[in-house]
Amino acid sequence: MYRILQKEMLNPTVTRLRVEAPLVAKKALAGQFVIVRADDRGERIPLTVAGCDEKTGGVDIIFQVVGGATMSLNAKEAGGYIADFTGPLGTPTAVEGLKKVAVVGGGVGCAIALPVARRLHKLGAKVTSIVGFRSRDLVILEEEFRAYSNDFYLMTDDGSYGEKGNVCAPLNRLLAAGETFDEVITIGPLVMMKFVAAATKPYKIKTVASMNPIMIDGTGMCGCCRVTVGGEMKFACVDGPDFDAHLIDFDEAMRRNRTYLEFEAISREKHCNLFKKETK
Amino acid sequence: MKYNPAMKKCPMPSQAADVRNKNFSEVALGYTVEDALAEAQRCLHCKNRPCVNGCPVGVPIPEFIALAAEGKYEEAYQKISEASSLPAVCGRVCPQEKQCESLCTRGIKGESVAIGRLERFVADYHLTHGAPQATATPKNGHRVAVVGSGPAGLACAGELAGRGYDVTVFEALHLAGGVLVYGIPEFRLPKRIVEEEVEALKARGVKFELDSVVGKLITVEELMGEYGYEAVFLGTGAGLPMFMGIKGESAKGVFSANEYLTRVNLMKAYEEGAETPIFRAKKVAVVGGGNVAMDAARCAKRLGAEVSIVYRRSEAELPARREEVEHAKEEGIEFRFLTNPVEILTDAEANVTGIKCVEMELGAPDASGRRRPVVKEGSEFEIALDCVIMALGTSPNPLLRRSTAGLETKPRGEIVADERSATSLAGVFAGGDAVTGSATVILAMGAGKRAAHSIDEYIQSQS
Numbered sequence: 114m115y116r117i118l119q120k121e122m123l124n125p126t127v128t129r130l131r132v133e134a135p136l137v138a139k140k141a142l143a144g145q146f147v148i149v150r151a152d153d154r155g156e157r158i159p160l161t162v163a164g165c166d167e168k169t170g171g172v173d174i175i176f177q178v179v180g181g182a183t184m185s186l187n188a189k190e191a192g193g194y195i196a197d198f199t200g201p202l203g204t205p206t207a208v209e210g211l212k213k214v215a216v217v218g219g220g221v222g223c224a225i226a227l228p229v230a231r232r233l234h235k236l237g238a239k240v241t242s243i244v245g246f247r248s249r250d251l252v253i254l255e256e257e258f259r260a261y262s263n264d265f266y267l268m269t270d271d272g273s274y275g276e277k278g279n280v281c282a283p284l285n286r287l288l289a290a291g292e293t294f295d296e297v298i299t300i301g302p303l304v305m306m307k308f309v310a311a312a313t314k315p316y317k318i319k320t321v322a323s324m325n326p327i328m329i330d331g332t333g334m335c336g337c338c339r340v341t342v343g344g345e346m347k348f349a350c351v352d353g354p355d356f357d358a359h360l361i362d363f364d365e366a367m368r369r370n371r372t373y374l375e376f377e378a379i380s381r382e383k384h385c386n387l388f389k390k391e392t393k
Numbered sequence: 394m395k396y397n398p399a400m401k402k403c404p405m406p407s408q409a410a411d412v413r414n415k416n417f418s419e420v421a422l423g424y425t426v427e428d429a430l431a432e433a434q435r436c437l438h439c440k441n442r443p444c445v446n447g448c449p450v451g452v453p454i455p456e457f458i459a460l461a462a463e464g465k466y467e468e469a470y471q472k473i474s475e476a477s478s479l480p481a482v483c484g485r486v487c488p489q490e491k492q493c494e495s496l497c498t499r500g501i502k503g504e505s506v507a508i509g510r511l512e513r514f515v516a517d518y519h520l521t522h523g524a525p526q527a528t529a530t531p532k533n534g535h536r537v538a539v540v541g542s543g544p545a546g547l548a549c550a551g552e553l554a555g556r557g558y559d560v561t562v563f564e565a566l567h568l569a570g571g572v573l574v575y576g577i578p579e580f581r582l583p584k585r586i587v588e589e590e591v592e593a594l595k596a597r598g599v600k601f602e603l604d605s606v607v608g609k610l611i612t613v614e615e616l617m618g619e620y621g622y623e624a625v626f627l628g629t630g631a632g633l634p635m636f637m638g639i640k641g642e643s644a645k646g647v648f649s650a651n652e653y654l655t656r657v658n659l660m661k662a663y664e665e666g667a668e669t670p671i672f673r674a675k676k677v678a679v680v681g682g683g684n685v686a687m688d689a690a691r692c693a694k695r696l697g698a699e700v701s702i703v704y705r706r707s708e709a710e711l712p713a714r715r716e717e718v719e720h721a722k723e724e725g726i727e728f729r730f731l732t733n734p735v736e737i738l739t740d741a742e743a744n745v746t747g748i749k750c751v752e753m754e755l756g757a758p759d760a761s762g763r764r765r766p767v768v769k770e771g772s773e774f775e776i777a778l779d780c781v782i783m784a785l786g787t788s789p790n791p792l793l794r795r796s797t798a799g800l801e802t803k804p805r806g807e808i809v810a811d812e813r814s815a816t817s818l819a820g821v822f823a824g825g826d827a828v829t830g831s832a833t834v835i836l837a838m839g840a841g842k843r844a845a846h847s848i849d850e851y852i853q854s855q856s
Contacts, residue, residue, distance in 0.1 A: 136610050137610065140609070150567060154666065154667060154668060156660065156667075156668035156669040156670075157660070181668045182668050185668065196567065197604050199567070199605075199610075200609065200610065201609055329655050329656065330565070330575075332565050332632070332790060333632065333633050333790050333791060333792065334575075334651055334655070334790065335649060335651050335652035335655050336634040336648075336652055337648070337649070337652045339636075339643060341643055346636060346638075346642070346643070351791055351792060362643075365743070368644075368645060369643060369743075371645065372645045372646075372672065373670040373672075
């Protein structure tokens with residue numbers, strides 16, 4: 114059992130939990146993930162480490178409430194416990210030696226992009242952060258991003274905050290104006306990462322995408338998280354989750370992520386009914 | 394001693410095929426006392442003990458059967474325990490027909506003695522009637538870490554605990570048991586049996602650290618350094634699933650047997666209220682012919698699908714345990730022998746719609762001694778279905794070798810260990826599938842036990 118030290122709602126559907134896991138806190142680096150199981154009968158879900166505090170042994174996870182498993186997790190409060198917290202898994206994002214980097218995050222993916230930006234900032238790199246959200250009420254971690262970025266662009270799809278448009282707009286603008294980066298690191302919805310990769314490809318800028326496919330064990334055992342990269346089958350949990358975005362088959366990854374869509378919908382419905390009953 | 398001349402084994406009471414293929418309860422119900430007595434009395438107690446030569450861990454078979462024939466079941470269990478760490482498991486999952494029972498004298502003219510069923514009977518008898526669990530052996534002050542809680546790790550931990558070592562088992566998943574809990578289904582090996590084995594080890598002082606991925610959370614170097622373990626046993630198994638490398642393998646509805654079985658067995662995805670999803674297929678093909686293929690096929694059947702096994706060799710070459718093949722057939726699983734998929738067919742949304750297969754014929758024997766299947770020219774045909782499960786075998790997990798400098802491995806990832814189970818790193822031992830590639834529970838258990846002897850020798854020679 115792992116104790117929840119803090120809980121914070123970042124927006125109506127995104128929650129940050131700080132979980133007491135001192136060994137994980139000591140080891141986890143930006144880009145790595147943990148497998149979390151809320152309760153004894155819960156699903157194992159992969160969540161990227163959003164930050165660590167070695168002093169309190171706390172590890173931050175940020176998640177969007179999408180299905181049954183994340184609803185169960187969101188039902189937990191500070192002081193409560195979650196059943197399992199396994200990690201750090203996956204390979205850390207390679208940031209050593211990078212001098213000038215664009216970090217492009219979308220939606221809840223910004224939670225994962227932030228520690229990468231922070232690590233780069235600490236290592237002395239010049240960081241351009243571009244973050245995108247659907248609308249103003251879904252914006253998360255703005256202050257934190259500003260603190261670690263030399264340049265910061267905030268986009269909303271509906272223009273209710275920041276600039277109207279998607280993350281590719283400022284990226285394209287910068288690239289067209291002759292701006293160069295050692296690397297572009299992108300984390301967010303698959304379709305967004307696909308377009309970021311397409312934007313940087315003509316400029317031959319190395320681009321890395323962080324994949325978050327369906328997983329069970331997170332240690333290379335189930336093969337569920339397989340991603341095609343450069344025509345080769347890779348397991349995101351042990352070979353990734355970061356891959357060369359110019360080589361990832363994003364269309365296939367998007368289709369694979371829809372495998373359990375129907376189940377998720379039913380599970381969400383069941384949970385909602387359960388909550389309705391409890392509140393009656 | 395009374396002798397039973399019956400030519401056939403006393404049959405195993407089982408759930409009826411058309412009932413059990415709809416539930417996950419254990420198929421074989423186990424012998425009654427009467428069955429066990431009658432079967433034990435079929436043993437000839439041959440002086441040269443051929444059956445023992447067929448057992449990878451050398452269980453004193455005629456001796457335990459003699460005790461069982463006298464109704465001394467607890468004593469019979471203790472006799473098996475001299476050689477085997479997990480009798481209740483091995484009695485259920487060992488391929489006895491290729492091991493002990495294949496050499497039984499009674500098998501020359503009739504059926505061999507049902508050694509596996511008797512082992513299961515006395516082990517179950519012990520679990521329900523047995524004397525209180527042995528308490529912890531006085532500690533010798535030495536600490537050993539065991540990585541992985543599958544059959545190799547459990548056997549190694551048990552053996553070391555018996556010699557007074559302070560043993561901690563590190564397990565990556567949230568439950569101890571390794572392949573016994575994520576791979577082998579409930580209907581073949583009830584999870585309470587594994588739980589009882591783990592509880593028995595805890596009662597003997599073995600500690601379990603779950604959710605602990607060695608190589609990520611803690612390295613082998615740290616275990617030997619700041620954590621102060623004097624030796625480490627690597628029993629990490631072979632968990633990385635193989636795929637065929639054919640077109641369509643990333644489609645929705647294609648699963649590794651590991652994924653499918655883990656969802657069903659470890660996550661209990663079939664139970665009402667489980668949060669873990671499982672793909673509800675209508676028509677499934679399982680590719681492969683081993684125990685894992687049988688397990689996956691029988692799980693899919695229980696979840697309501699029409700299931701066939703697609704295997705590229707003929708029935709004679711099936712590597713699965715005979716009883717599992719028979720059970721699968723009885724449960725209505727279709728076998729397509731000498732058939733090999735060459736492509737997985739999909740619709741525009743990448744849902745599986747079928748497989749394209751070729752017919753095979755058997756040519757000259759290959760390196761494994763089995764006749765090599767070759768493609769029959771112009772034999773392509775299609776099967777319409779919505780799910781394909783790949784049960785083609787597994788290779789060792791890369792996590793440890795990537796995080797452990799100096800740990801020598803073979804090109805396919807198996808850890809190199811000598812006859813003493815010693816690896817290229819001092820104080821680090823290995824055994825089971827992590828060393829051999831995918832094999833059986835009993836071989837892994839034997840390897841864990843042997844490694845425990847070597848670890849004991851190693852530590853005693855150091856102090």
